[in-house]
Amino acid sequence: xxxxxxxxxxxxxxxxRDGFSITAxxxxxxxxxxxxxxxxMGPSGSGKSTLLHLIAAMxxxxxxxxxxxxxxxxxxxxxxxARWRNRHIGFVFxxxxxxxxxxxxxxxxxxxxxxxxxxxxxxxxxxxxxxxVGLADRMHHLPRQLxxxxxxxxxxxxxxxxxxxxxxxxxxxGNLDAASAQEVLTLLAKLxxxxxxxxxxxxxxxxxxxxxxxxxxxxxxxxxxxxxxxD
Amino acid sequence: xxxxxxxxxKNSWRNRRRTTLxxxxxxxxxxxLGLLMALYHAFYLREAPPWQARRLITRNRxxxxxxxxxYYRDRIRQVPGVQEVMISQWFGGVYKDSRDPNNFxxxxxxxPEKxxxxxxxxxxxxxxxxAFLAExxxxxxxxxxxxxxxxxxxxxxxxxxxxxxxxLELTVRAIWDAPDNDEVLYFHWKYLEESLPPARQGLxxxxxILAERPEDVTRIAETVDAMFRNATVQTRTExxxxxxxxxVAFLGNVKAFILSIAAAVTFTILLVSANTMAMSVxxxxxxxxxxxxxxxTPQSILGIILGESVLIxxxxxxxxxxxxxxxxxxxxxxxxxxxQIRSLSVDAGVLATALAVALAIxxxxxxxxxxxxxxxxxIQALRHTG
Ligand SMILES: Nc1ncnc2c1ncn2[C@@H]1O[C@H](COP(=O)(O)OP(=O)(O)OP(=O)(O)O)[C@@H](O)[C@H]1O
Ligand SMILES: [Mg+2]
Numbered sequence: 001x002x003x004x005x006x007x008x009x010x011x012x013x014x015x016x017r018d019g020f021s022i023t024a025x026x027x028x029x030x031x032x033x034x035x036x037x038x039x040x041m042g043p044s045g046s047g048k049s050t051l052l053h054l055i056a057a058m059x060x061x062x063x064x065x066x067x068x069x070x071x072x073x074x075x076x077x078x079x080x081x082a083r084w085r086n087r088h089i090g091f092v093f094x095x096x097x098x099x100x101x102x103x104x105x106x107x108x109x110x111x112x113x114x115x116x117x118x119x120x121x122x123x124x125x126x127x128x129x130x131x132x133v134g135l136a137d138r139m140h141h142l143p144r145q146l147x148x149x150x151x152x153x154x155x156x157x158x159x160x161x162x163x164x165x166x167x168x169x170x171x172x173x174g175n176l177d178a179a180s181a182q183e184v185l186t187l188l189a190k191l192x193x194x195x196x197x198x199x200x201x202x203x204x205x206x207x208x209x210x211x212x213x214x215x216x217x218x219x220x221x222x223x224x225x226x227x228x229x230x231d
Numbered sequence: 232x233x234x235x236x237x238x239x240x241k242n243s244w245r246n247r248r249r250t251t252l253x254x255x256x257x258x259x260x261x262x263x264l265g266l267l268m269a270l271y272h273a274f275y276l277r278e279a280p281p282w283q284a285r286r287l288i289t290r291n292r293x294x295x296x297x298x299x300x301x302y303y304r305d306r307i308r309q310v311p312g313v314q315e316v317m318i319s320q321w322f323g324g325v326y327k328d329s330r331d332p333n334n335f336x337x338x339x340x341x342x343p344e345k346x347x348x349x350x351x352x353x354x355x356x357x358x359x360x361x362a363f364l365a366e367x368x369x370x371x372x373x374x375x376x377x378x379x380x381x382x383x384x385x386x387x388x389x390x391x392x393x394x395x396x397x398x399l400e401l402t403v404r405a406i407w408d409a410p411d412n413d414e415v416l417y418f419h420w421k422y423l424e425e426s427l428p429p430a431r432q433g434l435x436x437x438x439x440i441l442a443e444r445p446e447d448v449t450r451i452a453e454t455v456d457a458m459f460r461n462a463t464v465q466t467r468t469e470x471x472x473x474x475x476x477x478x479v480a481f482l483g484n485v486k487a488f489i490l491s492i493a494a495a496v497t498f499t500i501l502l503v504s505a506n507t508m509a510m511s512v513x514x515x516x517x518x519x520x521x522x523x524x525x526x527x528t529p530q531s532i533l534g535i536i537l538g539e540s541v542l543i544x545x546x547x548x549x550x551x552x553x554x555x556x557x558x559x560x561x562x563x564x565x566x567x568x569x570x571q572i573r574s575l576s577v578d579a580g581v582l583a584t585a586l587a588v589a590l591a592i593x594x595x596x597x598x599x600x601x602x603x604x605x606x607x608x609x610i611q612a613l614r615h616t617g
Contacts, residue, residue, distance in 0.1 A: 053609075053610055056524070058523075058524060058609040058610060059608070059609065059610050078528075078529070079528055082523070082526050082527065082528045083526060083528075085524070085525075085526045086525060086526020087526070091524050091525075093521075093613075097517070097518075097521045097613075099238075099518055099521070100245075101238075101241040101242060101244075101245050102238065102241060106237070106238075110238075110522070110525055111525040111526055113234045113235065114525075114526050114527065114531075119234075158525070
């Protein structure tokens, strides 16, 4: 049995807005093992992003338990959470979210600035990460000088540069053409297979989901049982 | 914190036009503030130079325009600690065309042999000094004045009287140097006195006193004024520096004026840069969310935003102080109404104060948006568009 890296029990998330309460997630029980590549699918508004945010400790659940990498996330203070996220989580957004004034390598270096590494070590790590995503020749380009696919690969380099255990990608191919999407998905598969990274990929695209080893579905905030496909 | 400096620098240069305009508006305001502080400093905080520290001026308690009897001089001379007392009579008068402000300068009737004792800092060639002392209608002019109006040794100067009903015909016999207050013409008091009708004789506007030691000046001032307290003509004695300041006071409450303008300027620029910072922070909320996702704490976000704002306002502050220094030099070397202006400069104290104000503006103007941005929940920050 491989180690369970994500475990939730009856996880609820409600958003309160203008006196209304919206249930985004309801009684989620999810287990993810180390080295898994899980695709998370579901219609818009089904709570995919919300679940990813809870796993990354970017938001706090309303009820229920959540353990990630053996850590009870509810027990961490805001400061500890930031540090924990920096060490253990690599997050990839649909819209890349690179800092526009920084070059590719500077963007990748950002999370390392919170570590004790020297400038030299930071740049060496950032360079390695960029090499891994195939952008060794674009290190000193600004985001606007890169194509969408290249930007997303820089974002992936930024997500893996701290060597996190978990990579969470929220529709990483949503803004890409087919060819770039293919590159990004291949890259994620490589990170999973060659580097043993645990990956959760949120996607709308059944083709993308085929890169994952397993697909789970969310519907109206509820996680369908394993193996069950919505009609 | 230092690791974030490259990001801070790049962020601040992100919107070049806005940053340039902000830096410029801060620099213009801080230039003005620097000038005001330099002015305040020159008038109120400057220590009297050593040669001035021993000098006092006695005048009529009622008004500078009302004279005192001449025999007061000898009574003042008796006060312990007084080294010398000299008659010093302001002669208004008109030189050439009075409508040209360039033709305005100070003219004093003095006792020539005492002048170089009272103003020991004056340097003058020995032969010129002798020529000045020897001739009843001689005058001695300061170097800066001589240069401004083109006076040379031997030149004749006619002063038309206004307060005094006499015209004076003077000959330049000496041109002297002094570290300050060198736009003055001195001539023999005897010459003035003898030209006056008998009714106007025997009266003096001010006495210039030289104390033996600078520590004595306060006591001497008190003793002199006490001596004439019960006389018909009472006196008011003060240090030469304080006396000079009383002319500035003619302009009104200069101190309050300077301070209130300075406060208004500071407040205005605070609002302007607060608005700018609020704008640039709002544009970047989403990036704040990204940084937080990468593990940046609210504190480091706060530091990055404050750092940017401080950087911009310090740049403005430095530029403003540079501008102020240039303006001070220009004013200092132009024609001036008050001697204090000659010491107008952006010195270390003024510079430090101006930069401290710039620093405070930087922190205060961005404190609220920076705080707000750093505390925005990550999810909310990431959803931010704009
Ligand atoms: N910050 C928030 N405040 C209020 N409601 C929210 C917030 N975030 C999400 N929701 C609501 O929670 C539900 C789930 O949203 P979520 O973004 O997780 O869906 P999703 O599955 O990621 O959808 P999509 O495919 O469109 O990205 C939605 O009804 C959404 O409106
Ligand atoms: Mg989503």
